[in-house]
Amino acid sequence: MIALVDYGAGNLTSVRKALTTLGADFRVPGSAAACAGAAALIVPGVGHFAATAALDEEWRDTIAAEVRSGTPLLGICVGMQWLFDGSEEAPGVGGLGVMSGQVGRLRGDPDRRLKVPHVGWNALDFRSPARLLRGLASGAQVYFTHSFAPPVTSTCVATTTHASTFAAVVERDNVFGVQFHPEKSGETGLKILRNFLDVARERAC
Amino acid sequence: MLSKRIIACLDVRDGRVVKGVQFQQLQHAGDPGELARRYNAEGIDEIVILDVTATLEKRAASARTIGAVAREIFLPLTVGGGIRSEDDAYAAVEAGADKVSLNTAALRSPELITTLAGRYGSQAVIVAIDARRREKGFAVYARSGTHDAARDAVQWAREAESRGAGEILLTSMDRDGTRAGFDCELTAAVSDAVNIPVIASGGGGTFDHFTEVFTRGRADAALAASIFHYATSSVAALKEHLRAQGIPVRL
Numbered sequence: 001m002i003a004l005v006d007y008g009a010g011n012l013t014s015v016r017k018a019l020t021t022l023g024a025d026f027r028v029p030g031s032a033a034a035c036a037g038a039a040a041l042i043v044p045g046v047g048h049f050a051a052t053a054a055l056d057e058e059w060r061d062t063i064a065a066e067v068r069s070g071t072p073l074l075g076i077c078v079g080m081q082w083l084f085d086g087s088e089e090a091p092g093v094g095g096l097g098v099m100s101g102q103v104g105r106l107r108g109d110p111d112r113r114l115k116v117p118h119v120g121w122n123a124l125d126f127r128s129p130a131r132l133l134r135g136l137a138s139g140a141q142v143y144f145t146h147s148f149a150p151p152v153t154s155t156c157v158a159t160t161t162h163a164s165t166f167a168a169v170v171e172r173d174n175v176f177g178v179q180f181h182p183e184k185s186g187e188t189g190l191k192i193l194r195n196f197l198d199v200a201r202e203r204a205c
Numbered sequence: 206m207l208s209k210r211i212i213a214c215l216d217v218r219d220g221r222v223v224k225g226v227q228f229q230q231l232q233h234a235g236d237p238g239e240l241a242r243r244y245n246a247e248g249i250d251e252i253v254i255l256d257v258t259a260t261l262e263k264r265a266a267s268a269r270t271i272g273a274v275a276r277e278i279f280l281p282l283t284v285g286g287g288i289r290s291e292d293d294a295y296a297a298v299e300a301g302a303d304k305v306s307l308n309t310a311a312l313r314s315p316e317l318i319t320t321l322a323g324r325y326g327s328q329a330v331i332v333a334i335d336a337r338r339r340e341k342g343f344a345v346y347a348r349s350g351t352h353d354a355a356r357d358a359v360q361w362a363r364e365a366e367s368r369g370a371g372e373i374l375l376t377s378m379d380r381d382g383t384r385a386g387f388d389c390e391l392t393a394a395v396s397d398a399v400n401i402p403v404i405a406s407g408g409g410g411t412f413d414h415f416t417e418v419f420t421r422g423r424a425d426a427a428l429a430a431s432i433f434h435y436a437t438s439s440v441a442a443l444k445e446h447l448r449a450q451g452i453p454v455r456l
Contacts, residue, residue: 013301018279046303047326110400113423114207117328117371119402120425121208121250121455141208141455143281145328145371162207184281184303186245 002026002200003038005063005079007045007054015044015076018183018190024197032062040200041066044183045078049103049148050090052082060096067098072174072200080170080177081150089148098175101151109163117147118162122180130157130171132178134195142168142178142185142192149179174203208455209419209447210250210426211440212404213433215240217256217270217286224382224430234434238273244433245278247440250455252278253306253374253428255333256286268300275301285333285374294321298329306374308333309347312354312361315368322369331404332365333374334358336391343391350378358391359398366399373399374428377407382431384410392422404428412438412446419452 004019006012006028019026019042026042029035041063045052055063067073075083084095087103095103108116126138138158149166152159158169160179170177176196182189215222215237222234234240241252254274256267271284284297285306294305305325311318311332321330335350336343336358343358354361362373375395377388387408396403402425405418409429418424432438444454 013275013299014279014303017275017301021279046329047324108400115400115402115425117401118207119328119372120210123206145281147327181281184279186279190279 001038002040002042002197003035004028005035005041005043005055005059007043007051007059012044014181014183015042018193022190022194022197032059035059035062035066038066038071039204040072040074040196042074042076042196043079043082044076045080045082046145046181047078048089049078049081049087050093052078052095053090053093055082064096064098067175070174070203072196072203073098073176074196075177076183077146077179077181080179081148083170083175083177084150087148099150099153099155099170099172099177101153103148103150105148106146106166107163112163114163117145118149119145121185122160122162124158124160124168126158128157130169131199132169132171132176132192132195133158134198135191136188140188142180142182142188144180146179150177174199206453208250208453209424210404211415211443211454212251212253212426212428213240213244213249213440214253214255214406214428214430215274216430217254217267220267220270222434224434234430237270238277240434241274241277244440245280248444248456249280249440251281251283251426253283253285254302255306268296271297271300271302283331283374285331290317291320291324294325298325304329304331304371306331306333308335309349311365312345312347312356315364318365318368318370322371327369327371327401330370331372331374332362332370333376334361334365334395335376335378337378338388338391343394346378359394362395362399362403366401370401372402372404374404374406380408381406383408384431386410386414387418387422387424387427389417389422392418392424396423396425402426412443415443415447416450416452419447
């Protein structure tokens with residue numbers, strides 16, 4: 001069973017729809033305790049980083065313990081940003097801190113008409129082999145909608161450039177994150193989610 | 206590089222897709238789910254459902270229609286028409302909308318933009334502006350284009366941005382359904398005035414109209430209905446054309 005973590009920030013409808021289409025066995029646990037023993041965890045997200053504060057000590061401890069025990073974790077958009085230490089968007093709210101670095105505001109470039117929020121389809125530039133990107137080629141386009149993004153660090157496996165270059169996909173051991181919305185990125189997005197489900201399945205075997 | 210988006214608009218009434226000319230003479234153009242499936246297969250980037258009569262008849266866009274379209278696509282879906290309150294927006298989001306589009310309600314209660322941006326994030330809030338040329342500048346119309354809102358389109362777009370809108374959906378009422386080309390002056394005027402994406406709408410009839418609105422009109426996205434509904438042109442052929450003109454698109 002895959003636990004889809006709902007912290008009340010946005011709608012889970014499209015993530016649920018994608019997981020259903022892919023035949024995933026998932027549940028939205030009502031408490032942190034109900035996450036324990038999940039085959040994998042997905043932290044989705046739209047909206048403001050501050051909303052992640054709803055994931056209190058108990059949630060954080062449970063998720064951190066699952067990650068330490070090897071359970072695959074996928075963060076999407078704000079859910080990915082939450083994997084880092086924190087965000088410029090909500091300085092008082094800490095992230096899970098399983099990836100190091102601070103999420104920063106996109107600056108755009110008015111002179112080149114590069115606007116913020118960064119909304120729309122943009123290309124992934126692959127940096128290193130990644131399980132999440134199996135079967136895809138560098139240059140694949142995915143759907144973004146965000147104003148903040150994580151920095152490019154050693155965990156970054158694909159970048160995207162919009163005035164500045166940021167981490168679009170991160171991956172380290174059993175922790176994965178995507179700044180874009182795979183559930184809204186057509187076939188490419190479904191492939192990325194399928195790759196994550198495969199990681200969870202391989203571990204279960 | 207960020208691609209220019211091609212968005213298909215489904216104007217829906219009573220669960221059917223309709224299309225008019227300059228907001229009048231609505232004709233049936235097909236089933237929402239079937240059209241969404243076809244556009245998805247052809248490579249559309251987003252879909253917008255507008256319940257064109259929702260405001261007039263005080264009726265929210267039906268959850269059934271939203272669900273039927275949402276089932277067909279894994280793409281961003283926007284719903285507009287008759288969204289007057291936080292509850293209406295909630296119903297649309299629960300039915301499968303990723304973004305809501307506010308028009309009349311935003312003119313009447315601009316604070317609704319801020320409220321919804323606070324709840325769902327700015328990326329989920331589009332302010333739709335129906336504009337018509339006047340002697341000087343562009344006038345904003347409310348209630349499906351029937352009432353002069355006594356506002357200037359460029360100023361209203363700026364205000365919408367400052368109140369938290371994440372995108373502007375800008376429709377030229379003069380060009381709507383005419384396939385005579387987008388109003389590039391209107392689009393450029395608004396696009397230059399704001400730092401959020403502007404979706405141009407109204408008048409897309411040929412591939413070159415799209416090239417023009419992305420270059421001269423400085424649009425971030427273009428929305429069309431007629432050109433796609435009647436299968437006069439496929440989305441894929443349009444994108445091939447744009448790419449050949451040097452405009453970045455997702456193929």
